[in-house]
Amino acid sequence: MARNTEVIKNETNDLAVVNSDALMEMFGERTSAPAILMFDEKKVMKPSEVINLAAGENISISEVLNMELVLQGMGAVKLDYVDEETGEFGTYIRYIMITDKGNFTTTSTFIGRTLKMLYQTMTKSPTIMFKQKDTGDRRRFMMEIL
Secondary structure, X not given: XXXXXXXXXXXXXXXXEOOHHHHHHHHOOOOOOOEEEEOOOOOOOOHHXXXXXXXXXXXXXXXXXXOEEEEEEEEEEEEEEEOOOOOOEEEEEEEEEEEOOEEEEEOOHHHHHHHHHHHHXXXXXXXXXXXXXXEOXXXXXXXXXX
16 A cells, blocks of 8 residues: 655655645644735745745834835735633734835734725835834834825
């Protein structure tokens, strides 16, 4: 009886991939790939850039507060977290923004709502500005369309 196994070899170890079900069990059923929409379809990002950005490799929004930026692309990725108190799993969205001054990610629902509206209405790159609003013990980031 033949086993459906593909062996991938590299310099450091041997990995055996049995099938997609085994991969889903290993990585979890809620694994989500990042999705990106570029306003200029001629501009593309390498998959490694998208993955690094979705994983959090970026510039802090705090560094570009009150600066005009041209939004060249946007997207999101759903990620899992573990509640430290209960041990339960949950999901959150990391929003991705590609601008002329660098790439940013945030979990701000305020910015997420603005990006959703942009996705539904805009066809060209808008100029944006990030602002910060302090609400007692929390700070909130907002994104304005200029």
